Amino acid sequence: xxxxxxxxxxxxxxxxxxxxxxxxxxxxxxxxxxxxxxxxxxxxxxxxxxxxxxxxxxxxxxxxxxxxxxxxxxxxxxxxxxxxxxxxxxxxxxxxxxxxxxxxxxxxxxxxxxxxxxxxxxxxxxxxxxxxxxxxxxxxxxxxxxxxxxxxxxxxxxxxxxxxxxxxxxxxxxxxxxxxxxxxxxxxxxxxxxxxxxxxxxxxxxxxxxxxxxxxxxxxxxxxxxxxxxxxxxxxxxxxxxxxxxxxxxxxxxxxxxxxxxxxxxxxxxxxxxxxxxxxxxxxxxxxxxxxxxxxxxxxxxx
Amino acid sequence: xxxxxxxxxxxxxxxxxxxxxxxxxxxxxxxxxxxxxxxxxxxxxxxxxxxxxxxxxxxxxxxxxxxxxxxxxxxxxxxxxxxxxxxxxxxxxxxxxxxxxxxxxxxxxxxxxxxxxxxxxxxxxxxxxxxxxxxxxxxxxxxxxxxxxxxxxxxxxxxxxxxxxxxxxxxxxxxxxxxxxxxxxxxxxxxxxxxxxxxxxxxxxxxxxxxxxxxxxxxxxxxxxxxxxxxxxxxxxxxxxxxxxxxxxxxxxxxxxxxxxxxxxxxxxxxxxxxxxxxxxxxxxxxxxxxxxxxxxxxxxxxxxxxxxxxxxxxxxxxxxxxxxxxxxxxxxxxxxxxxxxxxxxxxxxxxxxxxxxxxxxxxxxxxxxxxxxxxxxxxxxxxxxxxxxxxxxxxxxxxxxxxxxxxxxxxxxxxxxxxxxxxxxxxxxxxxxxxxxxxxxxxxxxxxxxxxxxxxxxxxxxxxxxxxxxxxxxxxxxxxxxxxxxxxxxxxx
Numbered sequence: 001x002x003x004x005x006x007x008x009x010x011x012x013x014x015x016x017x018x019x020x021x022x023x024x025x026x027x028x029x030x031x032x033x034x035x036x037x038x039x040x041x042x043x044x045x046x047x048x049x050x051x052x053x054x055x056x057x058x059x060x061x062x063x064x065x066x067x068x069x070x071x072x073x074x075x076x077x078x079x080x081x082x083x084x085x086x087x088x089x090x091x092x093x094x095x096x097x098x099x100x101x102x103x104x105x106x107x108x109x110x111x112x113x114x115x116x117x118x119x120x121x122x123x124x125x126x127x128x129x130x131x132x133x134x135x136x137x138x139x140x141x142x143x144x145x146x147x148x149x150x151x152x153x154x155x156x157x158x159x160x161x162x163x164x165x166x167x168x169x170x171x172x173x174x175x176x177x178x179x180x181x182x183x184x185x186x187x188x189x190x191x192x193x194x195x196x197x198x199x200x201x202x203x204x205x206x207x208x209x210x211x212x213x214x215x216x217x218x219x220x221x222x223x224x225x226x227x228x229x230x231x232x233x234x235x236x237x238x239x240x241x242x243x244x245x246x247x248x249x250x251x252x253x254x255x256x257x258x259x260x261x262x263x264x265x266x267x268x269x270x271x272x273x274x275x276x277x278x279x280x281x282x283x284x285x286x287x288x289x290x291x292x293x294x295x296x297x298x299x300x301x302x303x
Numbered sequence: 304x305x306x307x308x309x310x311x312x313x314x315x316x317x318x319x320x321x322x323x324x325x326x327x328x329x330x331x332x333x334x335x336x337x338x339x340x341x342x343x344x345x346x347x348x349x350x351x352x353x354x355x356x357x358x359x360x361x362x363x364x365x366x367x368x369x370x371x372x373x374x375x376x377x378x379x380x381x382x383x384x385x386x387x388x389x390x391x392x393x394x395x396x397x398x399x400x401x402x403x404x405x406x407x408x409x410x411x412x413x414x415x416x417x418x419x420x421x422x423x424x425x426x427x428x429x430x431x432x433x434x435x436x437x438x439x440x441x442x443x444x445x446x447x448x449x450x451x452x453x454x455x456x457x458x459x460x461x462x463x464x465x466x467x468x469x470x471x472x473x474x475x476x477x478x479x480x481x482x483x484x485x486x487x488x489x490x491x492x493x494x495x496x497x498x499x500x501x502x503x504x505x506x507x508x509x510x511x512x513x514x515x516x517x518x519x520x521x522x523x524x525x526x527x528x529x530x531x532x533x534x535x536x537x538x539x540x541x542x543x544x545x546x547x548x549x550x551x552x553x554x555x556x557x558x559x560x561x562x563x564x565x566x567x568x569x570x571x572x573x574x575x576x577x578x579x580x581x582x583x584x585x586x587x588x589x590x591x592x593x594x595x596x597x598x599x600x601x602x603x604x605x606x607x608x609x610x611x612x613x614x615x616x617x618x619x620x621x622x623x624x625x626x627x628x629x630x631x632x633x634x635x636x637x638x639x640x641x642x643x644x645x646x647x648x649x650x651x652x653x654x655x656x657x658x659x660x661x662x663x664x665x666x667x668x669x670x671x672x673x674x675x676x677x678x679x680x681x682x683x684x685x686x687x688x689x690x691x692x693x694x695x696x697x698x699x700x701x702x703x704x705x706x707x708x709x710x711x712x713x714x715x716x717x718x719x720x721x722x723x724x725x726x727x728x729x730x731x732x733x734x735x736x737x738x739x740x741x742x743x744x745x746x747x748x749x750x751x752x753x754x755x756x757x758x759x760x761x762x763x764x765x766x767x768x769x770x771x772x773x774x775x776x777x778x779x780x781x782x783x784x785x786x787x788x789x790x791x792x793x794x795x796x797x
Contacts, residue, residue: 015742017762020593030433032327032645040322223592230314230628254322259636263321 007157008196014227016184016220025215028256038251039289045250045282046073047081048268050108050239052276053088053303054115054207060095063088066303067099074283074300083279084268085138089114090131097135108138108173112163115177115206117142121159128166139163140173140274142206143190145180153193160197173201173239173272178217179209187217191224201237207274212242215256222260235264241274247285250278318635319679327645329432331422336509339370342378342532343515345385346525352377357534359508362429363642363651363686371508374533376540379500382529383544386471386498389526395468395496397524403454406493408521410447416517417444420482420510425642427509428481429651429687430605432643442767443486446785449769450490453790457495460787465797468496469572470548472793473541476511477554478504478653479608479709485511487784488551489528495793497549498527502541505534506654539565547571551792553610556707556733556778574782574792576610576774578707579735582728583613583764584718584750587622589740593762595629598713601738601764603637603691606649607711608657610779611736613764615704617724620717627695627715634678634691641683649711652687661689661710668694668703673714699727707733721746725753734776738764757783 033041051070053062063086070083085106086096096107109131113119128139141163147155164172174194178187194202202221205212218240225236238257244250250273257265265271280300288294339356341348351372358367372378394402413420420443421435430439457466472492476484485501492499503511511530518528531537535558542550542562552562553576566573583601585594601613618626642650652658669675674695682688694714697704704714718724728737737756739747751759757774760766767773772788774780782792 014592015588015590017590017593017742020590020596020762024593024596030437030645031324033324034327035325037323037325044322226316230311233311233314258322259318262316262318264317266322 010189021216031255041251049083050085050087051083063092063095064099093134093136106137109136110140112141115208125166132170138171142175157197164198171200173203174199175203179211195228203239205242207242213240237270239272245277247282329643340512343530344382371532374531374537379540382500385526390498393524399455403451406451412517413444428507431647431650446486446490446769450494454494467795472499472549473547474551475502475538478507481507482510500529502538508532575780577780579610580733581736582615583738584724585618586741587619588742594740597764602713616715623717658687664708673697732778735779
């Protein structure tokens with residue numbers, strides 16, 4: 001992969017006007033999603049979640065329980081979809097893999113010195129291989145923001161391409177950490193760079209830096225995906241992560257996705273939400289749609 | 304090369320099937336419309352002199368909403384007399400701060416009743432509720448608030464001058480922004496101490512009649528605002544009335560010219576806001592995705608019934624293919640339909656006549672040999688509808704490039720150099736607005752300086768604010784509305 005991929009000329013990447021992007025993003029929020037459309041959207045959101053726990057305090061017990069939640073979002077409602085993946089640190093991959101045996105739920109592992117990426121490429125590749133060997137189906141890597149902002153795009157490009165190679169069959173999600181990139185122009189350039197280097201998905205954030213995912217940032221990345229698809233014919237997935245904890249906001253994201261990339265992307269194969277508390281809010285909304293009343297959070301399992 | 308292009312054709316995005324938005328209609332249950340609306344003269348609702356009424360319809364269903372009085376010269380005379388008496392005895396003598404209080408009160412009542420006004424505006428005119436709710440009505444209130452503030456500060460608006468009102472203003476407004484145009488006209492006139500006779504458009508009189516109720520609720524002295532409904536002949540009677548001091552007209556260039564001829568030699572003052580055929584110029588270095596959004600806002604806002612619409616697109620040749628492709632994709636996501644649905648982007652064409660005019664231009668375009676592209680969206684069976692439309696492969700000499708269509712129809716041309724873009728942009732009898740899209744600040748200044756138009760937007764389009772003057776060059780009109788400049792037509796300076 002590294003040998004065939006070619007570093008694109010980032011000076012030719014389309015400019016981004018922040019005011020215009022924010023206006024367009026606000027317009028998606030004005031869409032009114034009601035009744036059966038809302039029901040359908042809530043189901044889609046559930047099926048697109050990467051249920052995530054990325055804490056120093058993670059224990060095998062906690063991860064196992066999270067995996068159970070991933071398989072049975074609401075034990076009393078078996079007709080609900082499962083989430084798309086469980087996202088953990090490399091040391092928890094084996095635990096998650098075991099707990100998810102027999103399901104279609106993927107195990108995603110962050111890697112490459114997540115969340116800062118402040119390590120050597122050698123260590124990052126080693127960590128990637130370790131996570132894949134432990135059974136990870138998807139790798140969420142972080143880019144070297146320092147190198148990118150210093151203008152060393154060649155280094156960042158090569159690193160992504162090498163990690164992609166180390167992934168083997170595992171899918172690679174490339175985290176841009178947009179909260180550290182400064183401008184939407186940089187977000188667009190980083191998106192193009194990551195896709196050309198072989199990213200299967202591009203992802204906004206680690207969730208450890210503020211601001212994390214926002215509608216405007218995600219819109220810029222979706223537009224980059226659209227143009228890359230037009231240019232190369234290869235579909236790339238999108239994963240906003242961090243800060244999306246309400247069903248209503250998640251539906252705004254789906255509206256944006258539908259009106260930017262169209263229906264082909266409206267599936268967990270091409271779109272994910274990186275979130276820990278979103279699932280419960282969606283479950284709450286589904287119960288509200290079903291029964292007409294809201295229930296307290298005490299009626300929904302914690303993890 | 305050919306095979307590569309075909310490959311890209313198959314990479315078309317699919318916006319057609321899958322997850323659709325369920326209807327999300329804004330409720331109109333709380334809206335009460337009378338069966339019949341009389342003229343509003345001297346603070347009262349008065350039956351028309353000839354006893355005649357006409358229907359105003361909902362263009363989305365073609366069904367009548369209410370009947371409205373058909374005004375004639377006698378009704379106009381009554382209204383002008385009431386306005387004259389109110390001017391002489393009350394309004395011109397009132398302390399300016401008191402005038403301001405009434406305008407502030409009107410602004411607040413409109414804000415309080417904004418949802419009601421928005422729904423009626425969409426019912427009567429066909430514009431999507433998203434626009435009447437988020438653009439029209441908030442701007443109406445903003446114009447009253449803004450001009451209310453000037454009422455007692457006119458000496459600061461025109462320092463070292465003595466400022467006096469003009470007298471009785473006859474105001475004739477169009478159907479594309481019914482209540483907003485009423486606010487543009489009434490608010491500065493009243494703030495400067497004039498009284499008015501307003502003639503709303505024939506197809507959209509209802510919000511003006513609701514505004515009459517607001518004037519009553521605000522305790523505005525009788526005769527300060529008078530509203531006479533009717534068609535073109537009612538407006539002509541107002542223009543010709545000898546005791547009107549000033550005519551303010553917004554509408555077609557053709558009628559504007561008639562008014563100018565009728566007023567020649569009478570000494571009456573006038574301001575005219577007429578047609579337009581604005582060019583949106585997109586340079587290769589622009590933020591293309593945002594430019595596409597601006598093009599869409601420029602031409603499809605309010606079904607393209609906008610005198611300052613960006614109805615011509617001039618796109619630099621190296622990005623033309625990309626811009627047109629993205630424009631077509633974006634058009635596929637525009638929802639055409641029920642104006643009261645919160646998700647509707649493009650509502651109903653205002654009237655049967657206007658739809659026929661637009662369709663005539665679609666035919667002319669096809670006959671002239673330009674390529675016509677329309678989005679594939681479904682439109683309702685009843686009512687008046689037009690799909691968003693692109694004309695590509697057009698030349699400066701095509702009628703669809705030269706003439707105002709006043710519908711959701713965009714003519715796309717390409718250019719190579721900055722000077723070519725400026726020349727093409729100016730090659731029109733109109734000069735109301737323009738748009739320029741580029742990442743280069745210097746280019747913005749060069750282009751905006753050289754384009755002869757009243758309003759030019761850079762990296763945005765169709766942005767309105769009461770503090771900003773609006774008006775045309777050439778056949779787009781005379782005089783400015785809004786801002787400090789918008790007070791000038793309503794004051795006599797010594």
